[in-house]
Amino acid sequence: MGSKLQIDSILRPEVLVIGAGGAGLRCAAEICERRQDTSVVVVTKVYSPQKSHTAAAQGGMAAVDPNDPVDKVLYHMFDTWKGSDCSSDQNIIKKVCESAWEQILWLERRGMHFSRTEEGRIAKRPFGGHMLNFGEVKAFRACYEADRTGKGIMDTVWAESLKHGVVSLNQSVATELLFRNGRCIGAIVFMEQNGKFVAVLAKATVMATGGKTRMYQVSSNCRQNTGDGLALMLQAGLPVMDLEAVQFHPTGIVGPGILASEALRGEGGILRNKDDEPFMERYAPTAKDLAPRDLVSRCIMTEIREGRGCIHADHKLPHVWLDLRHLPEHIHKTRIQEVCSFFCRFVGVEPQSQLCPVTPTAHYQMGGAPTNEFGEVQRDAQQIVPGLYACGEFAAASLHGHNRLGTNSLLELITMGKVVGKRVSAYLDEAEDPGNLPQDAGQHIFGQFSDYLETQGRGRYSEIRDDLRILMTAKVGVFRNEQILREAIERLKELKERAGEIELTSKSLVMNQSLVQLWELHHLLDVSMVIASGALSRKESRGAHYREDYPERSSEFQYHTLAYMTEFGEVTLGRRPIDMSIFEARGEHYEKFGIIERKY
């Protein structure tokens, strides 16, 4: 069987972008705007880049409008730093927050359909953790396109990529990164529709494969978010950073985990427990329902654990209520229509007259591939990998540290996508040609696929997938401790072994979804192992990473976790310092950027 697998053809664009969501295509557009006629090939798992998961983002994109009389970029920087629990990098915070408005204008001028004020300007709404005057009152900072902001962004960058003639390999997966003398020179791509492997050799490779939370039972992420990009990095011996920081969004629709945007609380929605109590007042007297996500998720889980939650009749899962009944008709009709329709459609609830059942849902990875402020992927805390770049949710520069604020992700995609595009453009002018296909190109993925296709055994894909989800939710979820993390790591080893015994019914290479799903399952297992190991080593609570046995943040862990894993279960950990350049510059209000308390 193995002998049948071969590279069918070679493509030689100047740039390869793996992942065609908001980040990947913003980057591609920047390259094409700077260097007309640059050949760019993008790869996506879905059948058109337009279907990428960015299209599902709802609430908004943060940016301080310089015309705003009360808001300041400095407040945005402070909120991001505080929200991250003092573990984001201040050089990145500065870069991203300062260029936010410029990037809103980039999108608007290229046709994004932002919602408008009466004066015809871009409208803004409040979002969790975004405040004026260093945390005093909520700020109107999230620019939005109704409740489909991500779709607006996706449509815009996708259309721009068409305009510039970017070529897209759709329904295809990058399966192996290619290197020569430590420099990345492209990747092997498997095209599902015809079952063929293509080698893409490029001067520069940009990874923008998005998130990965499909290893949890309740997740807001699309089916394709299986951590492929992270697994490719690990296989190449490269590190991943802060994977223990997984964001659980407080309000997933009970059951499928579909996100009920924070915009609902931004517009005035209130969380209630089974006794009708607006319980957030008790935990966060100032920010209340708009406290940061990690905090709200823990509050909801605490309500549930202490018996003040409800059990959903159909899904048999615990939840609390989100109350939207008091919001005015026009808000229901114009600003949150799409999200409210999810409750009607998927759980049969009418939000204008009924309470909506919600529960925390695995939502976002704060960590990812470590990069410097130019989006160059790092080999360790000091060195970069020439030719390899990363941006978007996949990358950790890091803007979010251990907790991300709502609307800061879309902002990061667009700003860092641009930054990487600029950097790549400059690199292209001096970079050498990638040369010939390396001798051993494809050997790794051919080995994997042959194993999958030849294995005879009794492992059942669906059982292992479900066991993994239950395990990660119970032991590496919102609350963690030493004992359950150790158990999780042992169980993951077992699951990995069982995954090696799965026999495929169909041995075809053409649109064989069970083959690709098995490949994805291995990635989920690999990434889960790194999440659990990072969580075990971080004996403190910081942002979304919460240890019941170490409930406080500790100065001992004031660094980013780097993790390497070339053999399953053999995780090597390293550190990267946290950049505190705003604090160190000692400018006005620098003291706000020290190691500060995080209270809401």
Place this chain on the structure above:
Amino acid sequence: MSQEYDLTLKVSRYNPDIRRSWIQVYRLKAGRILRFVDLFQKINDEQDSTLAWRSSCEHGQCGTCGIRINGKPLLSCELLVEDAVRLFKTQTFTVEPLTVAPVTRDLVIDMEKAYEQVHFVKPYIIQPAPEHPEGDEYRISPRELEAYVEATRCINCFCCVAACVTQKNYLGPNAVLANIVRLMDPREMAKQERMDILYSEQGTPRCRTARACSFVCPKEIDIAHFIASAKEGNLK
């Protein structure tokens, strides 16, 4: 409360390896609020791992999962079992791919050609209007936006294309709609080019205003209304 249904799914299958098509019948039990994508997953998990189908966001935002159930084009991630039983008054369903593209395997179709129609109408701004004299964003009043904002909600699921009564030499309702969005967008200056696309041989002259598109659109966009207004030169 959580009622179970006994369902029969008659699924169109195609195996490209041996070029064979057939109808396969699956029987399964399912709770009332499972979606059709959940049913396909259940079939993969419990009965047949080889059945190929496609989805992504699984909550009606990306348009990946368009399919025909008892002939009706819809999003399989939005159709709940109890709604399907109510809508079609049966517990037996035929499940077929959309007719807009050649079948790759089972319910998965090759969308490259179909999507080219949307690329053809240039969904971007061809020629941007000059900046506002005071800088920053263009000023667009909520009322101006209101006139076309519904049309911007299209997710290119191609359900309307599958339902459209004009199947040949036509850009298709979604592509025509994308062109109309930019015709109405005050930031677009290339109105003549847009009009040429609109009235080209493959454009609105092919539309017979039968409204089949509007009836199936999962985003409830009144596509036919937009197209009819455009035909009459009456976009506002």
